[in-house]
Amino acid sequence: MTKINLKDDFFHAINQEWFEKSKIPNDKTSISPWVENAIQIEKLIKKLFKKWSKNPNKIPNNPYLRQAVKFYNLVINEEKREELGWSPIKAKLNEIERINSFDEIFNNWSKYNKMFTYLPLAIDVGEDFKNDSKNIAWILEHSTILENKTIYENKKEKERHLRVWTRVVMKLLLNYGKSEEEAKTLIKKAIQFDNLYKDYVLSPEQLSNYVSLYNLKTRKEIRSFSKKIDILKVIDETFGKKINKISVQNLEHLSKIDEIFDNKNFENYKALFFIKNLLSNVGLLSEKIRKIAFEYTKFAYSIKKMKKLEDYAISLTLKxxxxxxxxxxxxxxxxKKAKQDVEFMVENIIKEYTERLNNNNWLSQNTINTAIKKLSKLKVMIGFPERIEQFYKEFIVNDYSENGNLVNNAEKFSLILHKYKISLYNKKENDKYWKMSPIEINAYYDPIKNLMVFPAGILSKPFYDIKRSTSANYSGIGAVIAHEISHGFDNNGANFDENGNLNNWWTQEDYQQFQEKTNQVIKLYDxxxxxxxxxxxxxxxxxxIADIGGFSCALSAAQKEKDFDAKVFFETWAEIWKSKYTENAAKRRLESDVHAPAKARVNVVVANEDLFYRTYNINEQDKMFIPSQKRVKIW
Structure with missing residues (x-):
């Protein structure tokens, strides 16, 4: 074993032994410390559900858990699911086969909008970026057959993916009862429609710039997008009333709606419409059907084995x-001790961030004052939410003895969620509701609420350990906290003010400098x-930007502790992000994930800090060296 020099590759040098010993589980796309932690949490959850399933008397006095166990029992009853086969979705797919025109779809919009996915218009409810007190209607684009637009741009990759997709869908259609000729015709037509549609969807890069997705339009402007489709009628029907505030996610897509959904394309659209609705339900049918569908996931993400039934039952129930x-x-x-520690660290990080803003050397005082005002109004939630949405009370599961199955229960839940979302139009959703379950090993910043959330799941190893030194914890959860704060000042978050409204609070000169620094970050990683x-x-x-700003802030805060250890801080950062991905999962991430791969997250971030060079005696001859003029100091 040749020892890797940390001066050449800090990430792999620190984690060399782990990389040589660790293996990706057969049913996963990756392995990392947080995946290992998630596996331990999954084991505990499996143990709980097994116990509750066998002995319902042991289920805690919690109505939500009782319904969750009922749903879990539906999933693990492999025999009943096999007996039902495709029957739970036959009526739905038969209905699609009876549709003969786009007019028929639009004339039955209220009915079909509650039944199907992949209708010609995707209407949703979401935040008004310029008014955080209200939600508005959104017109969204649809998904393509393949995972993202980037795959289509590589002819060889596109053909590989479509070959596997064709093979898997062919197997599913034959299993469903289609003849080989019928299946071939459906697939050919579906791919033809997708080939037309793919040109008008946004790339992952465009989607990552979410401020650009907000395009508020008047009713008159919405009407002008189509001469064939009464878009306003569709939107008003969706909400059951006249809608005045509508944002369009993808303007080019909507401007081409008459071309895409022209009657000459109907049969091709109908084929993909049928297949999309079939595919959206394969995980709710038999294990044999799930196994066929898994073949595409296996290829696209290089996963060796399908999840075992008991593991799948947990993941589907938790969905x-x-x-x-x-x-x-x-x-x-x-x-409680973990929560108290993290609350204390949040206070310290916010103080440190405020101090860094006050000492900023490239912003004017006006911009600094407004940034500090935004920071002072930042809301922080740790561990678990105070409350959850009321609609969960309506998640009542019908078991097989009550003519229930996975499909009709999932459809019921979707309708409840749809009704709830529609009810939010022109209202503000309660800030107390979270977008992430407390068991997730993750965190998020919501720019429209100016809010940070740290679920209980992330407040454990590798990010936090009560027994670890302060330097290690600052490099872990401290950097995560500062990272989320930095999202309030990244290329997207910087466009929102302290109340979460899209509002330019920068001076022209300052924003120009910020854009220059943003471009420097792009060049640093590109x-x-x-x-x-x-x-x-x-x-x-x-x-x-969030990594660079967050790491630098956490480092400054850690240096104020009496027991600060630079090597512990830098090496903990490398250890936290160590990870292995299957080949195709890694490729999918490079195509569409807004997070850089772990090697870049570690090596670029540490090499951007002057202290790193002094700590490890890095010089120009070393591969880790970044010239000082290319190092970016942004927050």
Whole structure:
């Protein structure tokens, strides 16, 4: 074993032994310390559900958990699911086969909007970026057959993916009862429609710039997008009233709606419409059907084995009951000491950030004052939410004896969620509701609420350990906290004010300098070589700004502690982000993930700090060296 020199590759040098010993589980796309932690949490959850399933008397006095266990029991009853086969979705797919025109779809919009996915218009409810007190209607684009637009731009990759997709869908259609000729015709037509549609969807890079997705239009402007489709009628029907505030996610897509959904394309659209609705349900049918569908996932993400039934039962149950179960889990297993420690660290990091803003040398005082005002109004939530949405009370599961199955229960939940979202139009959603279950090993910043959330799941190893030194914890959870704060000042978050409204609070000169620094961050990462391809600096810029700013802030805060240890701080950062991905999962991430790969997150971030050079005696001859003029000091 040749020892890797940390001066050449800090990430792999620090984690060399782990990389040589660790293996990716057969049913996963990756392995890392947080995946290892997630596996331990999954084991505990499996143990709980097994116990509750066998002995319902042991289920805690919690109505949500009782319904979750009922749903879990539906999933693990492999025999009943096999007996039902395709029957739970036959009526739905038969209905699609009876539709003969786009007019028929629009004339039955209220009915079909509650039944199907992939209708010609995707109407949703979301925040008004310029008014945080209200939600508005959004017109969204649809998904393509393949995972993202980037795959289509590589002819060889596109053909590989479509070949596998065709093979898998052919197997599913034959299993469903289609003849080989019928299946071939459906697939051919579906791909033809997708080939037309793919040109008008946004790339991952465009989607990452979410401020550009907000395009508020008047009713008159919406009407002008189509001469064939009464878009306003569709939107008003969706909400059951006249809608005045509508944002368009993809203007080019909507401007081409008459061309895309022209009657000459109907049969091709109908084929993909049928297949999309079939595919959206394959995980709710038999295990044999799930196994066929898994073949595409296996190829696209290089996963060796399908999840075992008991593991799948947990993941599917948590898809619907993740929030109420997460609340129970966090209240029972989340330590008060951990919460107190993290609350204290949040206070310290915010103080440090404020101090850094006050000492900023490239912003005017007016901009600094407004940035500090935004920071002072930042809301922080740790561990678990105070409350969850009321609609979970309506998640009542019908078991097989009550003519229930996975499909009709999932459809019921979707309708409840749809009704709830529609009810939010022109209202503000309660800030107390979270977008992430407390069991998730993750965190997020919401620019429209100027709010940070740290679920209980992330307040454990590798990010936080009560037994670890302060330097290690500042490099872990401290850097995560500062990272999320930095999202309020990244290329997207910087456009929102202290109230979460899209509002230019910068002076013209300051914003110009910020854009220059953003471009420097893009250049710093763009083209960074990884095992499976190069980093896209534009796609990952928001996360890279948050990494650079967050790490630097956490480092400054850690240095004020009496027991500060620079090596512990830098090496903990490398250890936290160590990870292995399957080949195709790594490629999918490079194509569409706004986070840079782990090697870049570690090596670029540490090499951007002057202290790193002094600590490890890095010089110009070393591969880790970044010239001082290329190091970016942004926050």
């Amino acid at each position: 619907f009951f993740g929030m109420p179960f997460g609340l129970y889990y966090a209240k029972k297993y989340f330590g 083209g960074f070589e990884t095992e499976y391809g190069k980093v896209n600096g534009k796609l990952t810029v928001s996360e890279n």
